[in-house]
Amino acid sequence: MSATSTLGRPTKTATSASLHSSAWNAIGTTVRIVVTDATQLGSARAMLVDDLAALDAACSRFRADSELMRLEASAGKPTMVGPLLAGAIRAALRGAQLTQGDVDPTVGRAMEAIGYDRDFATVPAQGGALRVTVRHVPQWRQIVLDEAASLLTVPAGVRLDLGATVKAWAADRSAERIARALACGVLVSLGGDIAVAGDVPPGGWSIRVQEVAGDPSAPDDGPTSIIAIHHGGLATSSTSARRWQRGGDVMHHILDPRTGRPADGLWRTVSVAAGSALDANIASTAAIIRGLRSASWLARLGLPARLVTVDGNVTTVAGWPAEVSG
Amino acid sequence: MMGSSSSDSDRQRARNKGLAAISAITLGAGAAGLVGAVGMALTLPSSTSATNAGAAGVASNTFTFTTNDDSGDDSGSQLQTGTAPTTTTVPPVATSAAS
Numbered sequence: 001m002s003a004t005s006t007l008g009r010p011t012k013t014a015t016s017a018s019l020h021s022s023a024w025n026a027i028g029t030t031v032r033i034v035v036t037d038a039t040q041l042g043s044a045r046a047m048l049v050d051d052l053a054a055l056d057a058a059c060s061r062f063r064a065d066s067e068l069m070r071l072e073a074s075a076g077k078p079t080m081v082g083p084l085l086a087g088a089i090r091a092a093l094r095g096a097q098l099t100q101g102d103v104d105p106t107v108g109r110a111m112e113a114i115g116y117d118r119d120f121a122t123v124p125a126q127g128g129a130l131r132v133t134v135r136h137v138p139q140w141r142q143i144v145l146d147e148a149a150s151l152l153t154v155p156a157g158v159r160l161d162l163g164a165t166v167k168a169w170a171a172d173r174s175a176e177r178i179a180r181a182l183a184c185g186v187l188v189s190l191g192g193d194i195a196v197a198g199d200v201p202p203g204g205w206s207i208r209v210q211e212v213a214g215d216p217s218a219p220d221d222g223p224t225s226i227i228a229i230h231h232g233g234l235a236t237s238s239t240s241a242r243r244w245q246r247g248g249d250v251m252h253h254i255l256d257p258r259t260g261r262p263a264d265g266l267w268r269t270v271s272v273a274a275g276s277a278l279d280a281n282i283a284s285t286a287a288i289i290r291g292l293r294s295a296s297w298l299a300r301l302g303l304p305a306r307l308v309t310v311d312g313n314v315t316t317v318a319g320w321p322a323e324v325s326g
Numbered sequence: 327m328m329g330s331s332s333s334d335s336d337r338q339r340a341r342n343k344g345l346a347a348i349s350a351i352t353l354g355a356g357a358a359g360l361v362g363a364v365g366m367a368l369t370l371p372s373s374t375s376a377t378n379a380g381a382a383g384v385a386s387n388t389f390t391f392t393t394n395d396d397s398g399d400d401s402g403s404q405l406q407t408g409t410a411p412t413t414t415t416v417p418p419v420a421t422s423a424a425s
Binding site: 275 | 402403405406410411413419420421422
């Protein structure tokens with residue numbers, strides 16, 4: 001039904017009578033596009049490839065020549081930025097504002113301090129003990145984005161990490177753009193942050209929800225749910241992915257901005273459905289960091305969600321389908 | 327969970343004033359700790375309850391939350407909601423997971 005992704009070797013496979021997909025790796029993660037019109041798959045894929053190349057050039061923390069990294073030479077002065085980086089920054093600030101700083105893009109230095117200082121594929125899985133002093137200032141409020149003038153001001157010494165929100169934001173952007181251009185239904189998945197746009201296939205977009213990315217046709221890996229969405233987006237955040245060890249301490253990529261340490265709460269995986277992949281991702285990431293109170297927070301917001309405790313127990317809120325036992 | 331010595335509202339006030347929180351962290355085998363922080367006990371908010379669904383056909387480890395507003399926390403109120411997901415028997419075409 002679907003294809004196995006191999007780095008640099010995209011695959012094209014009919015997923016059903018009406019859906020066709022292509023999968024590959026880019027921007028340090030897995031990429032999948034699904035369309036409702038087989039004749040548009042090649043064009044859709046090409047558009048997404050172009051979008052991701054532009055995204056990487058603008059927003060990568062791991063490229064010295066990216067627009068994001070070149071910002072640091074500005075040392076706190078207002079700097080002209082392109083529309084792509086401005087949009088990604090706007091998305092990151094939206095996440096910070098709506099979570100009262102729980103999802104904060106100014107964690108770049110803290111992320112490096114715990115060892116995530118390069119593309120994750122090249123981060124050593126094991127390493128010696130670290131002695132890290134993190135001077136943490138909740139700095140997202142000090143980032144000034146003047147969109148009318150396309151000017152961005154980042155305090156000197158602050159390194160931005162847009163990783164928490166940029167994939168979801170890009171998935172929304174590309175899905176909308178491709179669906180509009182090709183007049184068909186489109187699903188874009190960037191590392192498991194999923195956006196859909198355009199025509200909806202019969203029964204909706206069927207999606208497997210699990211903890212660590214994998215091919216949708218592969219055997220279950222841990223607690224799994226299969227659901228359908230019709231609009232908007234779906235995102236999963238998990239401490240089970242992007243893990244490494246330093247001196248016996250397990251690290252992962254979701255940092256609590258208050259401590260500069262990997263979040264260590266009740267939930268190991270949270271999936272949220274929302275009006276966009278960006279908002280789903282903001283909510284799922286914040287839920288990991290917020291811990292116990294996340295379930296009631298998501299329920300109160302009316303955001304359907306599935307939360308998995310560190311012990312593997314599953315909680316659903318706000319209309320997320322209950323999981324039927326086999 | 328790493329501890330915190332202040333409540334959410336305290337932290338928010340500190341943020342609003344632009345105050346810096348400084349954490350010294352030592353990471354190492356058996357030595358992980360947060361200097362100057364105190365542990366924070368986890369308690370279930372009184373207005374939140376988790377009930378084991380327990381009904382036939384529902385996985386025994388599946389819980390359904392019933393909840394009321396528990397904290398006055400209005401964060402996220404502008405997050406866009408969408409239609410709730412539905413169950414399906416159609417084979418999945420994508421995977422939502424961390425990667």
